Amino acid sequence: MYGVVNKSLKEMMINQFGDERWQKVLDQSGVAPDSFLSMRAYDDDVTYTLAQAAADELQIDLGDALRAFGVHWVEHTAAKEYGTLMRATGGDMLSFLENLNGLHDRISSTFLDYRPPSFIVDREAAGGVSVLYVSERVGLTPFVEGLLNGLSAWFDESMEILDIRPEAVDVGEKSTFIVKML
Amino acid sequence: MASQSSPKLWDRLLELYTVVCLIDAQGRLTAVSPLLERVFGSEAVGSLLNNLFEFKRPAGFDGSYNAGMKNLGQLVLGHNSEKGFALRGQLHDYSSFGLDGLCLIGVPWLWWMQENNPDHGLGFSDFPILDIQMDQLFFASAQQTMVADLEKLNDQLQLAQQKIKEEGERRQRFFGHVSHEMRTPLNGVISALTLIKDGQFDDRTSTFIRLAAHSANRLLEIINFSLDTVNPQLDSISEDEEPFSMDSLIDDCLAVTQARALEKGLNLHRVGTQNFATKFIGHPRLLKQVLINLLGNAVKFTDEGDVTLSAVAMDTEDTDGCSIEFRVEDQGPGIPKDMQRQIFEPFATGVTQQTQKAGGTGLGLNIAKRCVESMGGHLSVKSEQGQGAVFRFNVILSVLSDSDYQQLMGEAESQASASLRGAVLLVDNEEEDLSLNEQILASLGLAVETATSGVGAVECVKGKTFDLVLMDLDMPEMDGFETTEAIRRLPDRDGLPIVALSAHTDASTKQRVIGAGMQGFLEKPILSDRLLSQLTEWVELQVDDPSSLPETDDRQINSEDPFFVSEIIERMKRDVGADIVTALVAKFLSESAVRWDSLQTALANDDLPVVAREAHTLGSSCFTFGLQRAGSRFRKLEAEAQNAQALTVDIELLAADLGEGISGLEMSVDGL
Numbered sequence: 001m002y003g004v005v006n007k008s009l010k011e012m013m014i015n016q017f018g019d020e021r022w023q024k025v026l027d028q029s030g031v032a033p034d035s036f037l038s039m040r041a042y043d044d045d046v047t048y049t050l051a052q053a054a055a056d057e058l059q060i061d062l063g064d065a066l067r068a069f070g071v072h073w074v075e076h077t078a079a080k081e082y083g084t085l086m087r088a089t090g091g092d093m094l095s096f097l098e099n100l101n102g103l104h105d106r107i108s109s110t111f112l113d114y115r116p117p118s119f120i121v122d123r124e125a126a127g128g129v130s131v132l133y134v135s136e137r138v139g140l141t142p143f144v145e146g147l148l149n150g151l152s153a154w155f156d157e158s159m160e161i162l163d164i165r166p167e168a169v170d171v172g173e174k175s176t177f178i179v180k181m182l
Numbered sequence: 183m184a185s186q187s188s189p190k191l192w193d194r195l196l197e198l199y200t201v202v203c204l205i206d207a208q209g210r211l212t213a214v215s216p217l218l219e220r221v222f223g224s225e226a227v228g229s230l231l232n233n234l235f236e237f238k239r240p241a242g243f244d245g246s247y248n249a250g251m252k253n254l255g256q257l258v259l260g261h262n263s264e265k266g267f268a269l270r271g272q273l274h275d276y277s278s279f280g281l282d283g284l285c286l287i288g289v290p291w292l293w294w295m296q297e298n299n300p301d302h303g304l305g306f307s308d309f310p311i312l313d314i315q316m317d318q319l320f321f322a323s324a325q326q327t328m329v330a331d332l333e334k335l336n337d338q339l340q341l342a343q344q345k346i347k348e349e350g351e352r353r354q355r356f357f358g359h360v361s362h363e364m365r366t367p368l369n370g371v372i373s374a375l376t377l378i379k380d381g382q383f384d385d386r387t388s389t390f391i392r393l394a395a396h397s398a399n400r401l402l403e404i405i406n407f408s409l410d411t412v413n414p415q416l417d418s419i420s421e422d423e424e425p426f427s428m429d430s431l432i433d434d435c436l437a438v439t440q441a442r443a444l445e446k447g448l449n450l451h452r453v454g455t456q457n458f459a460t461k462f463i464g465h466p467r468l469l470k471q472v473l474i475n476l477l478g479n480a481v482k483f484t485d486e487g488d489v490t491l492s493a494v495a496m497d498t499e500d501t502d503g504c505s506i507e508f509r510v511e512d513q514g515p516g517i518p519k520d521m522q523r524q525i526f527e528p529f530a531t532g533v534t535q536q537t538q539k540a541g542g543t544g545l546g547l548n549i550a551k552r553c554v555e556s557m558g559g560h561l562s563v564k565s566e567q568g569q570g571a572v573f574r575f576n577v578i579l580s581v582l583s584d585s586d587y588q589q590l591m592g593e594a595e596s597q598a599s600a601s602l603r604g605a606v607l608l609v610d611n612e613e614e615d616l617s618l619n620e621q622i623l624a625s626l627g628l629a630v631e632t633a634t635s636g637v638g639a640v641e642c643v644k645g646k647t648f649d650l651v652l653m654d655l656d657m658p659e660m661d662g663f664e665t666t667e668a669i670r671r672l673p674d675r676d677g678l679p680i681v682a683l684s685a686h687t688d689a690s691t692k693q694r695v696i697g698a699g700m701q702g703f704l705e706k707p708i709l710s711d712r713l714l715s716q717l718t719e720w721v722e723l724q725v726d727d728p729s730s731l732p733e734t735d736d737r738q739i740n741s742e743d744p745f746f747v748s749e750i751i752e753r754m755k756r757d758v759g760a761d762i763v764t765a766l767v768a769k770f771l772s773e774s775a776v777r778w779d780s781l782q783t784a785l786a787n788d789d790l791p792v793v794a795r796e797a798h799t800l801g802s803s804c805f806t807f808g809l810q811r812a813g814s815r816f817r818k819l820e821a822e823a824q825n826a827q828a829l830t831v832d833i834e835l836l837a838a839d840l841g842e843g844i845s846g847l848e849m850s851v852d853g854l
Contacts, residue, residue: 003328035335038327081330082323084296089317090305099306106317168833 001047002111003036008077009050009069010036015076021057029053038081041113044137063142070146074154086154093148093155094181097121097131117144128162128180136172147178158182188280195287200308201269205284206233209246212283217290217308221267231286235260235269243273250284251275259291266299289313341399361408366685368405370615370704372398379619392752403549425582425590426466428506430491433805433813436491437750439477440806444766448484450477453492460495460504462579464681468553469577473508475550476573480512483519484570487513487764496576507576517565525563526551556575604649604721605629609656609665610683611640615706619652626713628721636660640668643675652704652718655684655691670699679720745839746846750808760851767851770803771844778840785833794823809843812836 013022026033029049036042055065089103090096095121104116115168117135133144145161152159163178192213195202202460209230226234231509232245234692240256243249250273258782261268271288302393309316436450443450453485473491480489481523489794491752495504503555517525528548545797547561554561554575565571586623606628610616616632623630631646632638636657643651651669655662662682670673681702695703704713751763777796819831 003331007331035331035338038331039324081327085302085320087300088292088305088319091303095305102306102311103316103320107320110317111322155568167816 001042001044002038002114004038004056004077004081005038005047006034006050007036008039008073009047009054011076011162012069013054013074017058025039025050025053025057029041036131039111039119041111048139062139066140066142067146067149067178068112070143070148070154071150072146074147074150079154093151093157093159094121094123094129096151096155125178128178131177131179132174133177134172134174139172141166141175142173142178188276188282189282190740191276191279196308197273197284198310198312199287199289201271201286201288201290201308203231203286204281205245205247205286207247207283212384221265222262226637228729235262235369247284252284254345258286259294260287261294261298263298266295266302266532268294268298272561289315292316292319327745330464357408359406362685363406363421364614365402365613366512366706368398368402369685370612373615373619373622423463423580424461424466425461425587427461427587428579429817430810431466431470432473432491432493433810434750435477436474436802437805437808438474439481441766442478442804443481443489444806446481446484447486448481449488450481451488451490459584461584462504462592463582464577464579465553465557468557472550472553472575475546476508476510478548479827480514480571480573482512483514484512485514487570489513503578504581505576505578505686507574509572509574511568514566516569517571518567520836522563522565570753602626602628602717602721603629605647606721607631607633607639607646607648607651609633609651609662610654611635612654615654622713623652626717626823628717634666636662636668639665640672643669643678644672650717651678651680652683653680653700655682655686655695662700663694666698666700681720744843745809746810747808747810748846750806750846751850764851767807767847770807771848774800774803774840774844783830788846790823791824792822793829797823804840804843807847809840809847812840812843815839 010022013025018070022096023033029048029052031050031053051065052062055062058065062097064156085103086096089099098121100119104114104118108114108116115136117133117137120132120134122130122132131148134142141164145164148159148161158181160180160182161177165176165178167176192202192204196215200215200217202213203211203218204213208214209232211226211231211234213220214226222234226360230245235245237243238259238261240253240258242254243253245260254273254275258269258271258273268291269286269288270291271286274283274287277283289309289707290302290304292304292309295304296319306316314575321681323795350623372395375398377393379391379395411667436452440450477489477491489510492509492511494507496507496510518707526547551561554577559575559579561573561575563571563573606622606623608616608620608630609618609632611634613634616634620630620632631642631648633642637660639651639653642648653662653666657665660668662684666680667681679702680698680700681704683704683706684691684695685706692703751767777800781793781796781800783789784796797816799822801813801820804810804813804816815831815836819829819836821827822829822831
């Protein structure tokens with residue numbers, strides 16, 4: 001994953017819990033103290049290890065840590081560092097999600113190691129709006145849950161996630177979020 | 183609104199572009215793409231294009247049909263400030279494909295809108311997939327993030343650098359403090375050794391005292407070097423200028439190195455230095471230190487062959503000065519190119535097996551370099567591995583006329599045989615320093631009273647009249663500055679000379695001393711050989727024996743030189759050991775006897791080349807073993823014989839000088 005992800009995790013820990021606890025996360029994870037460069041690709045293990053160490057340090061479930069991180073990612077990283085791009089991607093949460101693949105496609109043409117997830121929005125799905133999340137990475141569904149909550153807050157929309165339906169896949173992860181826009 | 187003239191081409195254009203409009207010959211819009219319709223409303227239809235947009239490019243395009251036809255294929259940049267919309271595109275004439283009118287095709291001009299209407303509300307679908315503006319937008323965002331990363335990193339680096347600097351300064355202060363604290367007791371040791379070294383002791387004790395003094399001085403040298411290094415303001419290598427004879431200075435340097443060269447079977451040459459009849463005023467101690475260091479290294483690293491010292495007077499624009507270039511050349515293993523800069527760094531010894539073998543403090547070349555630089559010169563080395571090394575430096579020295587030189591030397595000698603008269607109050611809380619310095623001052627003829635505190639000093643000064651107060655600066659409770667202030671407040675004591683005593687030799691301390699109303703500064707430890715000249719400003723100088731003042735007749739040059747300088751032999755013993763010195767002296771005595779006979783024969787036969795050769799060899803050997811006066815006479819004889827002049831040297835006097843010198847030499851060497 002790109003350094004911007006690790007940087008965001010570090011920022012969340014320091015902002016919410018202080019330098020000392022981030023230092024403990026680093027010590028616990030064995031990841032070298034680094035000033036992560038946003039656009040440099042780091043091994044996925046670095047991110048996973050840091051996330052697990054942060055959960056351990058905060059004595060919470062990894063899923064909860066990832067959910068919190070998803071919200072932080074939208075509110076403090078994406079919105080601040082890529083606000084213009086986010087606005088260009090969509091004027092509301094669903095439009096944004098519908099255009100997100102287009103944004104990822106464009107990023108892929110510049111950053112060749114970029115391996116983005118994909119999102120398919122069905123506004124007419126049974127029971128609400130469905131958002132299908134497909135990724136070649138495993139274990140990030142809670143992070144996407146946090147992202148959806150963060151996005152609805154950023155677009156100033158009310159939303160409720162009614163259900164999350166994971167599907168078994170050979171590689172990566174596939175989950176469908178059933179969302180109700182309020 | 184679709185174009186009716188060629189719907190297929192129109193639809194195709196809408197797939198490729200989001201900004202499309204068709205302009206008829208009257209400049210009216212006959213068709214616009216859905217995006218323009220959304221932004222401007224249906225009223226745009228039929229409006230003149232130049233009412234909707236202000237055009238930046240192409241120059242001269244005003245939205246009219248005719249102007250457009252003249253600018254086909256050009257980049258069109260236009261904006262509508264009221265709506266916050268801008269476009270970028272091209273003008274085409276597709277009339278041959280059935281699309282009547284002038285066709286403007288393009289996309290929203292994203293960068294203009296980002297700048298002028300950030301809330302433009304356009305999304306991905308408003309830009310064709312092949313349009314690069316959204317990619318540029320991402321790239322710009324990424325670049326902004328990277329710049330922010332770099333700025334943050336830069337801040338972190340600066341912070342880290344600042345921390346390292348502060349830590350370094352803290353360590354330097356600590357190191358400087360420790361060095362200073364070490365110097366104070368060490369000064370006590372050196373002063374004590376100085377006072378007892380002239381006493382009567384058996385050989386074993388004398389040897390130990392010399393060894394202790396040598397080691398203590400070496401340690402002081404390292405500590406002083408450390409203090410110089412941590413505090414560049416310290417000026418411990420600066421000293422007053424003195425008159426000196428270059429010839430004697432070079433002889434002294436060669437003499438120091440000669441013993442080790444002889445021991446190793448090396449030939450020590452001097453080239454071009456015989457012509458230095460000129461006397462100079464400058465820094466002979468520094469110069470000597472540099473030459474002895476370079477010669478010592480040359481001998482140390484040469485296993486066989488020659489070591490050559492040459493000195494050449496160069497032209498200089500300064501009419502009062504003479505630029506002299508010194509070169510010390512050896513035939514040692516040479517210095518690899520990549521080490522030639524390192525060798526001037528402190529503690530560079532040990533960087534090669536060769537230097538490790540040779541040993542040393544590792545400070546020699548660094549000190550030599552700094553000495554040369556403090557004299558305004560530059561020390562450099564030229565060497566190829568396996569082909570020896572040449573160290574070179576030049577200094578500019580002020581030339582002294584013979585008469586000025588004699589006068590200055592006379593003053594110096596008269597001081598050496600003089601004593602001081604006056605009452606001195608010595609103030610110091612350190613009992614050891616107080617006791618040692620009291621003895622040194624008393625030995626110079628001064629009446630000394632002591633006080634161990636500032637308060638005590640003020641009381642002493644109240645009740646008695648002194649010619650001078652020597653005031654330690656670092657005292658508890660009331661330091662030297664406060665005590666001076668208190669003394670100055672006493673009636674009739676504002677003119678009393680007060681001289682500071684301190685081991686703190688930095689410029690700021692000296693400035694404080696002057697600012698506090700003290701008249702001078704003496705560095706601890708106070709050394710008796712310098713004290714005389716330093717104190718004559720404040721206390722009376724008495725010349726004990728006026729007859730000892732130097733003569734000014736023709737024999738003056740020779741009578742300057744002592745028959746025998748025991749320090750040279752002592753230094754040899756320290757360098758190579760007493761046993762080797764004994765063997766070398768025995769060899770010198772037997773060879774000089776043979777050469778003396780040969781010289782007598784050559785004189786009898788008027789064989790001047792042989793006279794010159796034997797006089798040269800005997801002269802060099804005499805200087806090597808400290809027989810200065812005989813050496814000078816041989817040198818004069820050599821010069822006269824070499825120049826085929828009439829020989830004026832008194833051979834009987836020469837024989838007497840040689841005999842006196844040899845007597846002194848024999849007495850200083852055991853086991854002959």
